[in-house]
Amino acid sequence: MVLLIQCLRAHRSGAHSRLGAGARLRRLLLGVARLGIVVLILAGHPLPVRGQAKDPFVVKAAFLCNFAKFTEWPAEAFSDAKAPFVIGVLGEDPFGSKLDAAIKGLELHGRPVVIRRFAGIPAPKEAHLLFVGADFVRKLEQLESELRGSRTLIVGDARTFAQEGGMIAFVERDGAIHFEVNLASADTAGLKLNSGLLKLADHVYKNPAKASNP
Amino acid sequence: MRAKDRSTACCVGGGAARRFVGRQWRAAVTTTALALALIPATAAPAAAEESLSHLSLEELLQVKVTSVSKKEQRLGDTPAAVFVISDEEIRRSGVTSLPDALRMAPGLEVAQLTGSRWAVSARGFNHIYANKLLVLEDGRSLYTPLFSGTEWELQDVVLEDLSRVEVIRGPGGTIWGANAVNGVINILSKSAKETQGTLLSFGGSPWETFSTVRYGFQTGTNSWLRIYAKYHRIEDLTAVDGSDAEDESQRAFGGFRWDWEPDAQNRLTLEGEAGYTRVSSRTMVYDVVPPYASDVQQIARNTPAHLLGRWLHTLSDSSELTFQSYYDHAPAEGVLVSEKRETVDLEMEHHLGLGSRNDLIWGLGYRLHADSFTFGHGFSLSPVSRRSQLFSSFVQDELTLVPERLKFTAGVKLEHNDYSGWEAQPSGRLTWTPGEKHTLWGAVSQAVRTPSRVERDVRLRLAVIPPPPSTIEAVILGSPAIQGEHLLAYELGYRWQALSTLSFDVAGYYNRYSDVVGSTSLGLLPPSTPGADAEAAQVFDNNASAEAYGVELSTQWSPASWNRWTAGGSYQEIHSHGAPALTPHGNSPSYQFQIQSHFDLGDQVELDLWGRYVDRLADLTLQVPAYVTADARVAWRPRPNLEISLVGQNLLQPRHVEFRATDIVQTSAYIPRTLYGKVTWSF
Numbered sequence: 001m002v003l004l005i006q007c008l009r010a011h012r013s014g015a016h017s018r019l020g021a022g023a024r025l026r027r028l029l030l031g032v033a034r035l036g037i038v039v040l041i042l043a044g045h046p047l048p049v050r051g052q053a054k055d056p057f058v059v060k061a062a063f064l065c066n067f068a069k070f071t072e073w074p075a076e077a078f079s080d081a082k083a084p085f086v087i088g089v090l091g092e093d094p095f096g097s098k099l100d101a102a103i104k105g106l107e108l109h110g111r112p113v114v115i116r117r118f119a120g121i122p123a124p125k126e127a128h129l130l131f132v133g134a135d136f137v138r139k140l141e142q143l144e145s146e147l148r149g150s151r152t153l154i155v156g157d158a159r160t161f162a163q164e165g166g167m168i169a170f171v172e173r174d175g176a177i178h179f180e181v182n183l184a185s186a187d188t189a190g191l192k193l194n195s196g197l198l199k200l201a202d203h204v205y206k207n208p209a210k211a212s213n214p
Numbered sequence: 215m216r217a218k219d220r221s222t223a224c225c226v227g228g229g230a231a232r233r234f235v236g237r238q239w240r241a242a243v244t245t246t247a248l249a250l251a252l253i254p255a256t257a258a259p260a261a262a263e264e265s266l267s268h269l270s271l272e273e274l275l276q277v278k279v280t281s282v283s284k285k286e287q288r289l290g291d292t293p294a295a296v297f298v299i300s301d302e303e304i305r306r307s308g309v310t311s312l313p314d315a316l317r318m319a320p321g322l323e324v325a326q327l328t329g330s331r332w333a334v335s336a337r338g339f340n341h342i343y344a345n346k347l348l349v350l351e352d353g354r355s356l357y358t359p360l361f362s363g364t365e366w367e368l369q370d371v372v373l374e375d376l377s378r379v380e381v382i383r384g385p386g387g388t389i390w391g392a393n394a395v396n397g398v399i400n401i402l403s404k405s406a407k408e409t410q411g412t413l414l415s416f417g418g419s420p421w422e423t424f425s426t427v428r429y430g431f432q433t434g435t436n437s438w439l440r441i442y443a444k445y446h447r448i449e450d451l452t453a454v455d456g457s458d459a460e461d462e463s464q465r466a467f468g469g470f471r472w473d474w475e476p477d478a479q480n481r482l483t484l485e486g487e488a489g490y491t492r493v494s495s496r497t498m499v500y501d502v503v504p505p506y507a508s509d510v511q512q513i514a515r516n517t518p519a520h521l522l523g524r525w526l527h528t529l530s531d532s533s534e535l536t537f538q539s540y541y542d543h544a545p546a547e548g549v550l551v552s553e554k555r556e557t558v559d560l561e562m563e564h565h566l567g568l569g570s571r572n573d574l575i576w577g578l579g580y581r582l583h584a585d586s587f588t589f590g591h592g593f594s595l596s597p598v599s600r601r602s603q604l605f606s607s608f609v610q611d612e613l614t615l616v617p618e619r620l621k622f623t624a625g626v627k628l629e630h631n632d633y634s635g636w637e638a639q640p641s642g643r644l645t646w647t648p649g650e651k652h653t654l655w656g657a658v659s660q661a662v663r664t665p666s667r668v669e670r671d672v673r674l675r676l677a678v679i680p681p682p683p684s685t686i687e688a689v690i691l692g693s694p695a696i697q698g699e700h701l702l703a704y705e706l707g708y709r710w711q712a713l714s715t716l717s718f719d720v721a722g723y724y725n726r727y728s729d730v731v732g733s734t735s736l737g738l739l740p741p742s743t744p745g746a747d748a749e750a751a752q753v754f755d756n757n758a759s760a761e762a763y764g765v766e767l768s769t770q771w772s773p774a775s776w777n778r779w780t781a782g783g784s785y786q787e788i789h790s791h792g793a794p795a796l797t798p799h800g801n802s803p804s805y806q807f808q809i810q811s812h813f814d815l816g817d818q819v820e821l822d823l824w825g826r827y828v829d830r831l832a833d834l835t836l837q838v839p840a841y842v843t844a845d846a847r848v849a850w851r852p853r854p855n856l857e858i859s860l861v862g863q864n865l866l867q868p869r870h871v872e873f874r875a876t877d878i879v880q881t882s883a884y885i886p887r888t889l890y891g892k893v894t895w896s897f
Contacts, residue, residue, distance in 0.1 A: 054266065059277050062266035066274065102267040163435075173407060175278045199854055200271050202410070203432075
């Protein structure tokens, strides 16, 4: 109770102080104007404000598009010149509409992009990029043998995915999304990863996938 | 959690937040839960779903994400005046020292006295012996119990390996403990996992040279180690009287950080560092025999070392335990005083959610300081060595009154120290979030600064009045009756995300300080030093008080992907009663203003500009005029792993003064305009 009374009392005197502060603040702002800082650049497109955190799957969706941009597929990966670029999502889809938003108006390797969602293994081989959700990342060996011979870039949502032989793994650390790459696994599928992608990876593994080990 | 990468948000606010997180947490949880629970393909698309696919890989790596696995708190919800300086901002600011980086936080008072000595405070009471700010580096207190402050000249870090610096203005005693009176600075380094590979960084100017080597590697499937070393040398500046300030300093240190994540439930960190510091300064030394006063060069040599271990254990989604312990060894050799100090610290903290409405955090701590001194030139402490213990416990609960709208946070810290006994630091905070873009918060808190070793035990010769007619030694004495200083603080703040590219943050405060340490004259006493005729003695006493109020504003604007602006300003007014030993207002500017802009000119070139205005220091003996100055940085990255930068500091005038010391120690120096180059290569 005493605290409350003190609090009220101080709030009253605080109000006085703020009145004084108001006048001072005006002077401060005047000083700012006097500094003559003129803002020259006007708004461009909105960007994530630094420090303003994003939904991880909005970021991962954007990463998938970038992985596709930085990977070269052999010509035989596409049935014809007009075939779309297929992004597959295996298992329960954590993206919701975020992946659809990410590919809106996007062309990859000069092709329109479509999303296919697959309930489970066997995963169809027509996906060029396959996102493996949390419920299937532990079934990597089965997946590798299913997809052997296909030209599929396999991206797993698990920290150890690339280390265990997957091609690209999402790694969430210190509040941002990072990724690791397994070069040997991508090579086996005949995919060429751009060096820019490799440079930005947290780690580049060179061990082959377990499934392709003799 | 003071322990690990504990984030400010949780500490002042609610316990909940570990890492800084973002605004769309709720949306993230809801959407993800929906997506996982229902048939994903048919999940109703939210209107105007956001896309980031226009960002480059480099940009995506920088985007902070909400973590759905842990309970997190939005920055906007934190009921305190918090500002975070990110690693990117440190890099682009071009600063070469830690205190210089702190200038980026609006409302902090940062003034450079000499090449290596700084005065840093928040909300008034600035001084090189400022004693109302708590500074922590990776959970280790940088506070010296000698004068309850931070010896900034001894602090150095590998700036490239810093994750962020969290700055809280206002009391944080409920969670952080004593000394977090006017603010807390929490310096956090990156985990070893984030600093893999080799980093070479070196640069300099005629005034300063620095070089850093760091090597990070994997020590096992889930463990990472980095080792590092840095050498930093600052040359003599010119003193304000035109002479050589003789303030040259050198710091050499090396250390390591090892992070092990054996599984999802456990995270271990072990870090250690050892170094050598040589700081030179000019000191006025008084004697009772002629020439009575002489200006001597003092060289202080420090060989600090520390080792810290931390274990974070997750019991369940809503329950997390942290244990931390460190040992700090800080021997210092100087002309006035040599000190051997050892600190052992043990802490535990438990954070748990109770039902859907309560988020509880509690902890226990123990700290032991053991010191031992040798003296010269009129400075002594009695007893010569002392062991002091600190016991602490705290509990804080964040109660959701109206889900997503109104939260009440209440807590208290109880501490027992050997000087002033039991101290309680309660606080109550209310957060109102009327909409996603607006947050209004208010807080009432009490904080304590416990007495320092000097205030309790010192006998310090302040001056000698030479004959005729007689030799009088003026001294200040510590007092066994000295008590803690108390603050009752009222705070109010508002955050507004006006656009996705524009945000504002304003905080106001009214502080009432009582039992502030001042001094009482004991009159003229018989001499206690042979050679003197009389002694004019003053004794430390809690006989002063003060009131302060002020407002701080910061804003961030990102008009384009290649351009970003931040601006901040503060105003404060302080009145004191009695004669505080450290003047609360005379050393603190009434107004401060700054603006920073960052430009990305193509993929390879960065341009950064930073202007600052600092009001005059009103103390008549200080006579530090207001100044406006600016820094500029141009960096070129011919390759992604190579950066060559050129930084101009204090460009608007050849030299300026930022602070003057009024005590026996210290000559103030002119802070010069400098231009330095730097190369950073990582591979």
